[in-house]
Amino acid sequence: MTNADVHTLTGAYVLHALSEAERAAFERHLGVCEACTQEVAELAATAGRLGLAVSETPPPELKARVMGRIPNVRQESPLPKQPSRAGGNPAWSLRASRWALAACLAAAAGLGGVAVWQHEEARDARAEAGAEQRRSAELAAVLGAPDAKADTARLGDGASATVVVSKSRDKAAFVSSGLATPPSGKVYQLWFADGDTMRPAGLLDPASRAQAVLLDGPVDQASGMGITVEPAGGSPKPTSAPVALMNFPA
Known part of the structure; x- marks a missing residue:
């Protein structure tokens, strides 16, 4: 991650779309960069305001459908690495992938969030995930309440x-x-x-x-x-x- 790249990570940081190493490096950067600190604060406040406008509580039957499909969904094998196109920019591809992930996370957060787990971890994670899902749904309900x-x-x-x-x-x-x-x-x-x-x-x-x-x-x-x-x-x-x-x- 170059000096120029680190300034582009404010949105991904607010959406928790960074790896542990990237997050730690970016938080060190926040300690010395007033512009990024201000941008992070503004983006976080904006995310909260957007939540008020677009958050929705998933219908009760959605959880049952997701939990019912977990044991029957086969985990896909990792795809082989594809060669980069001639003249492509690896750094730009990395940033594009990161922002695509961030956009997906933002959409999931706006709809209250629905977690999907790998088959091997599903049984152990169901109880904890169910509680977290209920808490996320309640948070979304508060943010989206008509009288909020x-x-x-x-x-x-x-x-x-x-x-x-x-x-x-x-x-x-x-x-x-x-x-x-x-x-x-x-x-x-x-x-x-x-x-x-x-x-x-x-x-x-x-x-x-x-x-x-x-x-x-x-x-x-x-x-x-x-x-x-x-x-x-x-x-x-x-x-x-x-x-x-x-x-x-x-």
């Missing part, structure tokens, strides 16, 4: 966050971009703000700087949310000053 309201805030150091609340579903979603990696052994924890009481609402993935999550539990009477840095695994009550506090949109 969103508010975006800058958190400093180029980070941004958007909170989306649906009163009809009594749920809230959190979309972040550019959050600094927490210290080793620490994690960002989300909280519902119930007056002066902070109620646990889930953890962020410390390895990802851009993500969208559904807050754990109902909104209930909460008027806002907070983010703190906690020991890995989370805490029953905040043990540090809030990194950010956000009011829920009225």
Whole structure:
């Protein structure tokens, strides 16, 4: 990956379409490139807004159809490598493939996401995948709810966050971009703000700087949310000053 190539990876990074090595290299680049950091923040916020407009919950029978077909779908053997066309540009082909993958991921995210697993891994992954699928569907339902309201805030150091609340579903979603990696052994924890009481609402993935999550539990009477840095695994009550506090949109 050349210096010129790394600036083209902002979209693929936001859509989690990079390999582990590429992601690590790009996050090092974000530490020294203000333009890419800003672009990542804007793309992540845009993705959240697009989710509000186009997300759909898959019909209940779709999961049954997918799960029913898994044992009967034969895994294809890897295709032999095709020789490149004369005069072709390998670097451009790599970028084109990456962006084609990113486009597919964006379409899947907009429709709520449907996971497909290899036959060898399906049995062990079904329980976990089923839970993740339900959570993804619920996240999409909140983002696409007719009464969903969103508010975006800058958190400093180029980070941004958007909170989306649906009163009809009594749920809230959190979309972040550019959050600094927490210290080793620490994690960002989300909280519902119930007056002066902070109620646990889930953890962020410390390895990802851009993500969208559904807050754990109902909104209930909460008027806002907070983010703190906690020991890995989370805490029953905040043990540090809030990194950010956000009011829920009225």
